[in-house]
Amino acid sequence: LAKTTQPISMDSYEGQEVNITCSHNNIATNDYITWYQQFPSQGPRFIIQGYKTKVTNEVASLFIPADRKSSTLSLPRVSLSDTAVYYCLVAQLNRDDKIIFGKGTRLHILP
Amino acid sequence: GAVVSQHPSRVICKSGTSVKIECRSLDFQATTMFWYRQFPKQSLMLMATSNEGSKATYEQGVEKDKFLINHASLTLSTLTVTSAHPEDSSFYICSADEEDRGPYNEQFFGPGTRLTVL
Numbered sequence: 680l681a682k683t684t685q686p687i688s689m690d691s692y693e694g695q696e697v698n699i700t701c702s703h704n705n706i707a708t709n710d711y712i713t714w715y716q717q718f719p720s721q722g723p724r725f726i727i728q729g730y731k732t733k734v735t736n737e738v739a740s741l742f743i744p745a746d747r748k749s750s751t752l753s754l755p756r757v758s759l760s761d762t763a764v765y766y767c768l769v770a771q772l773n774r775d776d777k778i779i780f781g782k783g784t785r786l787h788i789l790p
Numbered sequence: 791g792a793v794v795s796q797h798p799s800r801v802i803c804k805s806g807t808s809v810k811i812e813c814r815s816l817d818f819q820a821t822t823m824f825w826y827r828q829f830p831k832q833s834l835m836l837m838a839t840s841n842e843g844s845k846a847t848y849e850q851g852v853e854k855d856k857f858l859i860n861h862a863s864l865t866l867s868t869l870t871v872t873s874a875h876p877e878d879s880s881f882y883i884c885s886a887d888e889e890d891r892g893p894y895n896e897q898f899f900g901p902g903t904r905l906t907v908l
Contacts, residue, residue, distance in 0.1 A: 722899030
């Protein structure tokens with residue numbers, strides 16, 4: 680399982696775009712990159728997943744450079760409710776594969 | 791998306807008692823479920839992989855005789871914390887992988903169970 684490195688914490692303001700970068704230098708050819716969000720006292724929630732280039736959904740975008748050794752989660756126009764911990768995971772994610780969580784990034788949105 | 795529930799959401803017990811936590815996949819079948827533990831301000835730590843109809847696979851350092859896992863059906867896994875002590879107080883979370891996946895390879899997490907041992 681590829682190890683990931685993320686900033687421990689970040690602060691931003693409401694209405695700003697927030698970019699959280701994750702390093703995964705040992706990513707394998709069959710690995711996917713997945714981001715989860717976790718609010719206090721709740722289970723993690725899937726945000727976005729990608730393999731290469733750019734992926735966008737209704738809540739976020741994921742940018743993955745050609746070498747795939749890093750990825751950036753982009754949250755457009757954040758609000759106070761986006762305050763949470765964000766986890767970057769790298770794994771093949773074959774069905775029934777276990778997930779190992781890194782330390783995550785604690786994002787704090789200020790008014 | 792698929793829904794995973796946990797019961798109870800919160801439990802307080804006395805030291806030395808056993809506590810059972812249920813994890814259910816509400817609208818899908820899961821041959822494999824996972825149990826995590828999370829201490830305050832820390833990340834999720836995988837405890838074990840729960841396999842339907844067979845023994846659970848425990849991560850290194852997790853006592854299988856203390857954390858009993860039973861996966862009796864395709865929609866239910868239980869975690870029993872035996873002879874609980876205050877250091878077992880934590881947030882316990884389960885997850886499951888849906889049988890018929892959508893476009894993403896994702897696991898669905900339960901809402902968690904807050905265990906407090908007095």
